[in-house]
Every structure is written in structure tokens, then in C-alpha cells.
Amino acid sequence: MRSFSPSRPQLLQLFNLMLEDYGRQGWWPGETPFEVMVGAILTQNTAWTNVEVAIANLKRAGMLAPAAIINSDQTELAQLIRSSGYFNVKAERLKNLCRFLQECGGEGVLREKTSQELRQGLLSVNGIGPETADDILLYAFERPIFVIDAYTRRIFSRLGMCNGQESYEELRKWFESGLGPDQKLFNEFHALIVRHAKEACTTEPHCEQCSLVERCLLGANRQG
DNA sequence: ACCCAGGGTCATA
């Protein structure tokens, strides 16, 4: 079992192939950084379509703001986000996020912090784990942090580039050092991974209509 | 009826 170590050209090749197939994804779907943060928590292990309903409910109720969420009744908040699943857990997590933002002095103050400080702060919030923290860092604070998720593991396992057992940090560090700090690239790359996983590289053991592996290998051979 | 979805926490060994 090899460690995860695809070459930089391989990664860029893969990125370009997916970009040709799907085009730009325009992530994250959300009008404000705060909406992105809320979405990051609500979409935990949940289909995005279910989250859209929940966010629409929050907007309609005037609840899509830190102060409103902090001051809301948790049971009431949970009902608004019911469609996103785990609603009791997530209602508490939203409150935890908002308290964190408030305690830190607000979004503007956080924007002055380094990515490492910000990441540690987010991870200290109960209910925000590595992936949610990195969603927020990349898509709400526009930091060059590469998001790892189950889709990333699935796709790179099928490409034979990893064994699927690597730790979150191991994979993240590899992408970040391999690609260099490039927020725009990380943004589009992760979005394309999600798109490709849903569209072609599904839970079926092999993706029939997915020619990515072959095309990626062809590209690699052509170059070396 | 079953599986999956843009995870994370907590208890246990």
C-alpha cells in the first residue's frame, strides 16, 4: 500500500478534464459568507437540495443572521431547518457557530486572522469538524485550503492514486503542497470533484460512463 | 423496502 503521491501534472490533468466535461461550477451557492457558513453545517451528511429548503425558511423568517440565531428558541430554529435532517443537532451547531462569531468580534475581525488561527478557532466549535471548517475557510473566507471529503477519497481511490485509508490531514496537506496555495483552483477543483462524483463516479463499484481514468492515463503517457 | 446524501460527536476497547 503506497502513500498518496500523485504528481502535480497528474492533478492538473485531472482538473482540466473535469473542467472540460462540466465547466465552471460557481461555488459556493450562497449570497453571503454567513450563508455559506450556515450551509456548510446544514449540508453535513445531507443532500444539498434539502439544505436549500432550510436556508429559504431561515431567510423568510429573518433568521439568517448571527444575532437572530443566537436569540432564537432552539426548538423553533430546529423546525425551520427540519428538511436538512439531524435538525436538533444542527440547530445547536448553528448556535455554536454564531456564538463563536460573536465572541471573536464578528466576521470582520476573523478576516484579519491567519488561516491557521482561523482553522483552529473553527475546529474548537462543537459541531464543526475538519471538512466543515475547511468549507468555511475556502468558500466563506476565500483561503487556499483544500477540502477533503468522501467523494475525494472515492475518486482518487478509483484512479489508483490513494488507498482510501489516508487521514484527512495527510490528503489535505498533499493537495495543498502539490498544487501550491491557489484559492481559485481549490474552489473549482473541489466543486468539480463533487459534481463528477454525483454525475459519473457514483457508489457503483465502477463508473461505466466515466472515461476519466483512461483519459487521465493517456494524458500522463503523452507527457512522459 | 432499501440506500444514499457536499459529517461530527461521544462512548467504548
Added chain:
DNA sequence: TATGACCATGGG
């Protein structure tokens, strides 16, 4: 450190 239980709705 590494599993397993738990959280829960909605679509295929």
C-alpha cells in the same frame, strides 16, 4: 487509534 451508535429528512 479505531470502531460503532447516534443524529433524521427527502429523493432515487
